[in-house]
Amino acid sequence: MFESLQKKLLDVIRNVRGMGKITDKNVKDIVRQIKLSLLEADVNYKVVKAITDNILEKARGTNVLNSITPAQQFVKIVYDELVSMLGSKEAELRLIRRPSPIMLVGLQGSGKTTTAAKLALLLKEEGKRTMLVAADIYRPAAIEQLKILGEEIGVKVFSENNKDVMDICKEAMREAKDSLVDAVIFDTAGRLHIDEDMMRELENVKRLIEPDERLLVVDAMTGQDAVNVAMEFDKRLDISGIILSKLDGDARGGAALSMRYVTGKPVKFIGISEKIEGGLERFYPDRIASRILNMGDVVTLVEKAQRVMDKQTAAEFEKHLTHSKLTLQDFLDQLKEIKKMGGISSLVDLIPGDFKRGLKASSVDESQLKRIEAIINSMTPEERRNTRILNASRKKRIARGSGTTVADVNRLLSQYEQTMSMMKKFVKGGKRFKGIRLPF
Amino acid sequence: MKKILGKLSNALKRSREGIFSKIRDVLKRGKVSNEDIEEIEELLILSDVGVDMAEELTNELKERLRENKMASPLEVLKEIMKEKLRDGDMNGNITHSKPHVILIVGVNGVGKTTVAAKLAKKYMDEGKSVLLGAADTFRAAAIDQLKIWGERVGVEVIAHRPGADAGAVAYDTVKAAMARGIDVVIIDTAGRLHTKHNLVEELKKISRVIRKVKPSSPEEVLLVLDATTGQNAIKQARIFKESVGVNGLIVTKLDGTAKGGTIFGIKKELDIPVKFIGVGEGIDDLESFDADEFVDAMFEGNLHE
Structure with missing residues (x-):
């Protein structure tokens, strides 16, 4: 990024x-x-x-x-x-009414539908009852796309075929009220900022649903024109914030810097992964500035860990760690946590410059992690707890089950033992482990 | 601060009214001063041609104006820009060995699926038989989207289930086309950020697999590029070129205010020519690219302003 x-x-x-x-x-x-x-x-x-x-x-x-x-x-x-x-401060979502309507707008292909689903999941995780509204009746199969995503994340999607946008929005609001929803996210159709009819449609929708948030979704790869787009949408809809999508590429992100500046409207979220889960992050200007100047962003790293790390797993892990009884099951749990945080590479981004250099050079290989996961998955619970029982025939079975070789299995085991002996030294030295440490 | 913002939005309003008509105005003032050149450079940067290209264009302009004091500055700049984009003969020539297989690639959200359909329509109108392959098995409802388009333009779509192997879809499409003696096969692939290694690998696999059916395929790999994209476009083009050998660009969304200036950089650095441009949302709004017409339209403002 x-x-x-x-x-x-x-x-x-x-x-x-x-x-x-x-x-x-x-x-x-x-x-x-x-x-x-x-x-x-x-x-x-x-x-x-x-x-x-x-x-x-x-x-x-x-x-x-x-x-x-x-x-x-x-x-x-x-x-x-x-x-x-x-922008000097991070900007929170302002959800005032109940249900609180949130309107997503933007050009075609900026990623509104995916972002809508990501935002819905984020709100749901914060304990809000959320509903999605498929208000894009123009792009073929857009409604279908939102429905599939909604099902994936377990959020209700309101949709009606063959109706005009105003009717859909009106009925969606009624439905949201009736089912006591906290937040309603409207996924509108992509449109050009100079398309008079389509922009008027947005103004009408805005007047009808009176959204608490009017968020402009913009592709992070946008060039010089981004400011024109932002200013026009702002003029028409008085947008309340910006969501920057597709920041997981090697986008230069300059658009982000410019749009905030010319509209004075804050960037509220950034899209950092294709995955719906964990794919959207709140935007903290100071942290991003640190990242740009390679000062790292340790705060986000820690928060990320806190958010996804299941408390119980963490407690369990720490207990095992302090008693030097880290099992392969713990290894596996850790791997899953890392995945939830968006994979190793997204974490490496958050590490301050000098430490990062070493990591980048060794290029963290995600496929390696997948192999390790497969190997552990092919073990019985007993084997995960006690690696000593792994004899040649068991190893052969595990290799076959995970699509790897016995040599791969052995390598994992020796890594595991090395880690174990290292851990023991740490624990003996009286150091306590707080939070997560990667065992690799 | 407030003053700066006010000035800024005024300036931007101007640029919204047309970067190139602005350049035209500057060059029509008569004698071109150093300040004028600087202003032009600035305007060119605003059209996304990039800092280096803007400098190159203005340097050449200065040079030629010094050599020929009588020349019209505007015409000289236009000619320089046309030269940068011109390419021999490359407009959609179809190979003789049927089918002519076209792979549509690009990052997410540039309009690949729509372009695939528009291209199908274009070849249909030329009297060719066309088959579409829905190899975007990743994005939710992408297959449905292509199928709906297929119905609208009257082209059959070969598709598997969502999440199916993209290579298999491509294979089946080419195979079906061979069996039926179809002229043109257009395969829509999943949008992928060029930085995602696995997805780029999947593209390689698609071309490997269709080569099993037809060794000379794909005849064309067309990279779809969003005109609003900035300097990142060059990087995208480079990585797609290196991995699957892109031989043409389709620039979409030129009907907005974006100028698609990045095509200058891509042509220069990677020598990938533009083949088609999308200038509207209608099914017929895909046009063959012509450098001269394009540059003229930019300045006359009838491209999209």
């Missing part, structure tokens, strides 16, 4: 760090480099100009030029500027 922007800015900062003194002349040069990095990242030209002007002005201020640690001062300025561009 934001990788290329990150790389470029880090290069700039490294340069700055190498400078003993920052002069008026090299400030200009540095700011030009920042300007180019931002443009390359699809940040809107006008926004780039405003930001770099700000940076230049602040950097020329006496406290940087005269500072003993000019580089640090400078990084702070860039960081602050990034944060102010992204």
